[in-house]
Amino acid sequence: MRGLMKTASWVRTAVLAATICVAMPTKAQEKTGSKEGFTLKPGTVRIVLMRPVIDVGAQSTGGMFEPNADWTTQAREYLTEALGEAQLKLGNVVVEYSDQATDDGPLVTQYSHLFSAVADSVIEYQFFPGNRLPTKKHSKSFDWGMGNGLSRLKSLDGADYALFITTHDEYGSTGRKVLQIFGALGGVAVTSGVHVGHAGLVDLKTGELVWLNADRQMGGDVRTPEGAHKRVTQLLEGFPGKPGDVAVAGN
Amino acid sequence: MSRTAFAALALLAVVSSPCLANSLVGAGPQSGIAKSRMSATTAGEWNKLSLREGKNVEVWTLDGDALNKVTFFGGVPAGAPLLRERDKKNRPLPTVAANMLVTDIPTLLETTYRSQFAVNQMTIDTQVPALLDGHNGIRFTYSFTKADDEVRRKGEAVGAMINGQLYLVSYEAPVIYFFDKDIEKFRALAASIKL
Numbered sequence: 543m544r545g546l547m548k549t550a551s552w553v554r555t556a557v558l559a560a561t562i563c564v565a566m567p568t569k570a571q572e573k574t575g576s577k578e579g580f581t582l583k584p585g586t587v588r589i590v591l592m593r594p595v596i597d598v599g600a601q602s603t604g605g606m607f608e609p610n611a612d613w614t615t616q617a618r619e620y621l622t623e624a625l626g627e628a629q630l631k632l633g634n635v636v637v638e639y640s641d642q643a644t645d646d647g648p649l650v651t652q653y654s655h656l657f658s659a660v661a662d663s664v665i666e667y668q669f670f671p672g673n674r675l676p677t678k679k680h681s682k683s684f685d686w687g688m689g690n691g692l693s694r695l696k697s698l699d700g701a702d703y704a705l706f707i708t709t710h711d712e713y714g715s716t717g718r719k720v721l722q723i724f725g726a727l728g729g730v731a732v733t734s735g736v737h738v739g740h741a742g743l744v745d746l747k748t749g750e751l752v753w754l755n756a757d758r759q760m761g762g763d764v765r766t767p768e769g770a771h772k773r774v775t776q777l778l779e780g781f782p783g784k785p786g787d788v789a790v791a792g793n
Numbered sequence: 794m795s796r797t798a799f800a801a802l803a804l805l806a807v808v809s810s811p812c813l814a815n816s817l818v819g820a821g822p823q824s825g826i827a828k829s830r831m832s833a834t835t836a837g838e839w840n841k842l843s844l845r846e847g848k849n850v851e852v853w854t855l856d857g858d859a860l861n862k863v864t865f866f867g868g869v870p871a872g873a874p875l876l877r878e879r880d881k882k883n884r885p886l887p888t889v890a891a892n893m894l895v896t897d898i899p900t901l902l903e904t905t906y907r908s909q910f911a912v913n914q915m916t917i918d919t920q921v922p923a924l925l926d927g928h929n930g931i932r933f934t935y936s937f938t939k940a941d942d943e944v945r946r947k948g949e950a951v952g953a954m955i956n957g958q959l960y961l962v963s964y965e966a967p968v969i970y971f972f973d974k975d976i977e978k979f980r981a982l983a984a985s986i987k988l
Contacts (some may be wrong), residue, residue: 653944662942663857667815674842676817677855686856689970724961749970754800 572669574780575684576753582783584633589743591629594707595654596621598764601735603717613713613756613765614660620770628774633783638703639697646697656688658704661740661756671755687750703752704744707777711764712736741777753782773792781783814843818853829867831960836977836986839863847876857956859942861966861975863982867956875905884908888936891957898922898952898961903935911940914929925953925960926988930987947972951983960988 554706571600630634641647667675678685689786714722714734725732739760743753761776763769778784818839824832827849843869846852846864853863869875875888890897899917906912916938923932928981930953938945945968950962964979966972 652945656967659859659942659944659967663859667857673815675815675854675857677838677840689974691970750847767931 549792554739558683574753574755575668576782577685578683578752580752580782582634584783584785587792588700589632589634589636589703589705590639590698590701591625591636591705592654592657592707593649594618594625594703594709595619595658596709596764598709598711599713600715600721601712601718602715603721605718607712607736608715613711617709617770619766620767621707621764621774622776623767623769625707627777632778632781633785634651637701639704641653642697644697645694647746650695650697653688653692654706654708656695657742657744658708658740660686660688660751661706661708661742661754662668662738664751664754665756665758684754686754686786687748690747690749692744692746692749701746704709704746706740706742706744708738708740709760709761709777710736710738720779728763741781742747743782755779755781810927811888816841822964829865829960829982830851831865831867832987833982838980848873850876854968855975855978856971859899859944859967862964863979864961864965866952866959866960866961866963868955868960871957874960875901876909879909889959893922893954893959895922895929895952895954898931898934898954899935899950901959902950902961902963906937912937913940914938923949923951926986928953928955928960928988930954945969949976949979955988960972962986 563657596614596618597607597609598617599607602608629638639650641650667673668678668684668686693703700702712735718732718734722732722734730786734759737760738756738758740756742751742756743752745752755777757776760773762772762774764773818835818841820837822832822834822837826833828851829849839855841853842852842858844852845860847866847869849867849869851865852858853865855861866875869889871891872888874888876886878886886908887901889901893901899920902916903917908916910949916935917935918933918934920933923930924968930951932949932951935948935950936945937948946965947968948963948965950961950963952959954960962983964976964983966975
């Protein structure tokens with residue numbers, strides 16, 4: 543009997559340990575961060591809204607991304623419309639990016655892709671505290687950036703900040719959904735669908751990422767006008783300087 | 794086994810499990826890198842990721858593996874691929890051969906990347922003879938773009954074949970800002986490697 547109790551205790555300890563391990567990253571995930579001490583007053587700066595990076599497709603049964611041009615075109619139209627409405631309510635002058643007859647276009651596109659990589663690294667190594675990089679644990683600061691190369695681009699002359707937006711959506715195929723159901727029956731967690739969104743504000747003088755809203759499980763079906771509106775609202779929640787919202791400093 | 798011992802073991806399992814396993818590499822001598830005889834001396838701090846890309850592989854970074862990534866391949870034996878194969882049937886990886894020349898190393902890396910990471914653009918840019926702790930080897934630079942994030946990256950690596958096994962250390966980072974930011978730290982690290 544005593545041996546049985548001892549075994550039960552071991553099992554409890556092991557289960558507790560496993561639970562802590564499994565539950566910790568998801569439970570503690572943060573979704574927004576900003577440079578320590580960063581604030582933005584309404585009506586003080588000029589922000590350029592960079593061309594959003596938008597990818598929409600299906601998730602195959604095996605979990606692979608299969609791009610869908612029609613969905614991407616729809617999402618681009620609806621998200622652009624929603625962003626157009628939202629940019630008027632951000633508290634500062636927000637203008638859409640234009641090449642302005644420079645040859646900055648290809649480099650700016652690379653910066654947009656780099657922003658996505660930086661934002662994803664922030665999710666992976668900052669927003670999941672249990673996965674935080676030890677060298678970044680020394681201080682509580684939010685220390686991320688892309689270098690000051692943007693300050694040399696003529697097409698961004700006169701602007702103070704750049705607002706980068708990324709959305710990447712994979713809608714689970716029928717096969718994936720069936721796999722998810724069978725997985726659940728067998729006790730195996732299979733996710734269906736990926737909905738990543740990043741919105742980040744970059745200081746054009748320093749290249750520092752001063753504010754980021756990012757999540758891998760965003761809401762809103764970007765293939766519909768209502769869903770795209772919901773997604774944009776979520777992306778710009780807590781935007782610095784936006785009337786009614788207060789930026790959270792130092793995560 | 795006592796209850797306390799088991800509880801300690803369970804706690805150890807939690808602490809050492811992948812969910813919490815990114816660890817600090819402090820300044821100073823480091824041994825047993827990539828579970829091999831490879832050692833090095835670091836001038837500053839790095840992060841060792843829990844990410845396991847292969848049996849003889851260890852990954853260090855400063856800001857995340859998408860932004861700056863040092864990969865140590867510690868004595869990959871003949872017949873083994875550089876990385877763990879994700880889809881052996883449809884996308885098999887090339888393997889190390891005991892009689893490989895050092896000039897075959899860049900090709901091995903390129904072929905591996907094209908298969909493993911859906912790299913649609915990759916070029917080996919320069920190749921020069923180099924020493925890895927006194928062993929004849931090769932230093933090469935390369936550039937590539939992965940289909941999944943479309944970020945242009947550059948890489949630099951030093952490798953050698955020693956007793957039929959491949960020892961290689963590489964550094965990869967986005968062309969914009971990150972590559973130049975940390976390349977000298979990598980070169981100092983690679984120059985300190987002992988085998």
